[in-house]
Amino acid sequence: MSFNIFEKSKENIIIVAHRGVSGGNIPCNTLTAYETALKQGADMIEADVSCSADGKLFLFHPGMEKEHLGIRRSLKRMPFSKIEKLRYINYDRTPTQFGIIDFDSFLEQFKGRCFINIDKFWDNPEKIYEAVNKHGMNDQILVKSKLKKNVLTVVEQLCPELPFMPIVSEEHPMHEELMKMNINYIGAEVLFKNDNSPLASEEFIDMMHSDGKLVWVNTIIYDHLHQLSGGHSDDTALTVSEDYGWGWVADRKVDFIQTDWVMMLIDYLKRSGKYYR
Numbered sequence: 542m543s544f545n546i547f548e549k550s551k552e553n554i555i556i557v558a559h560r561g562v563s564g565g566n567i568p569c570n571t572l573t574a575y576e577t578a579l580k581q582g583a584d585m586i587e588a589d590v591s592c593s594a595d596g597k598l599f600l601f602h603p604g605m606e607k608e609h610l611g612i613r614r615s616l617k618r619m620p621f622s623k624i625e626k627l628r629y630i631n632y633d634r635t636p637t638q639f640g641i642i643d644f645d646s647f648l649e650q651f652k653g654r655c656f657i658n659i660d661k662f663w664d665n666p667e668k669i670y671e672a673v674n675k676h677g678m679n680d681q682i683l684v685k686s687k688l689k690k691n692v693l694t695v696v697e698q699l700c701p702e703l704p705f706m707p708i709v710s711e712e713h714p715m716h717e718e719l720m721k722m723n724i725n726y727i728g729a730e731v732l733f734k735n736d737n738s739p740l741a742s743e744e745f746i747d748m749m750h751s752d753g754k755l756v757w758v759n760t761i762i763y764d765h766l767h768q769l770s771g772g773h774s775d776d777t778a779l780t781v782s783e784d785y786g787w788g789w790v791a792d793r794k795v796d797f798i799q800t801d802w803v804m805m806l807i808d809y810l811k812r813s814g815k816y817y818r
Contacts, residue, residue, distance in 0.1 A: 684696075
């Protein structure tokens with residue numbers, strides 16, 4: 542099975558499952574969370590990749606050891622032989638049966654099945670790229686980063702063929718420059734605080750599309766005090782109205798929506814006629 546993100550974007554809004562679909566006793570960044578996301582209809586899964594003290598790649602959001610495992614020690618300082626014995630805790634802070642998965646196992650599990658956004662790529666670019674190559678999954682992978690010269694240099698020199706998106710906030714100052722670089726620049730993840738942001742405008746999105754680029758918007762909430770999409774979020778979709786939360790974003794003709802509520806978002810988009818292109 543071949544993967545072409547541009548062709549997929551012509552079929553429907555690409556739904557990205559933030560760390561899979563977690564809830565109840567199922568923690569994020571586990572195989573079960575990702576399998577659940579695919580069962581709910583996600584096109585892409587987002588994975589946080591970390592590295593152990595002895596150089597083993599695994600899935601975990603760095604800095605969240607206390608929240609997800611109930612420990613205070615950084616996993617980056619531990620060998621993987623100890624990491625793999627740990628178990629996630631659930632929302633009630635009760636230990637679960639779910640352990641931390643190594644990156645190779647994750648890749649093999651989802652090879653040929655869906656698109657994958659690798660978060661934290663820039664912490665270990667060489668190791669991650671080597672693993673992706675080993676599994677032959679370059680066409681499934683998307684990497685994103687804030688606009689930093691050193692990062693762009695790494696992309697050009699190490700992995701120019703991997704689909705790449707810069708993460709831009711309130712403005713996109715390097716669009717023209719990126720199109721001239723030896724980078725597989727496919728579009729941008731846009732962050733905006735309110736509806737009046739240039740990145741939230743139909744004019745900006747039309748410009749990106751006219752240049753053959755895609756636009757990614759997050760309706761997830763990390764911190765309600767720091768909005769990623771001007772208040773049009775998963776939270777407002779569920780507490781104010783679906784039209785205000787998700788519909789407003791979809792009406793801008795964006796190409797990706799990253800969410801924590803995959804099934805409900807897809808159900809709404811289909812009911813409202815906004816899912817298919």
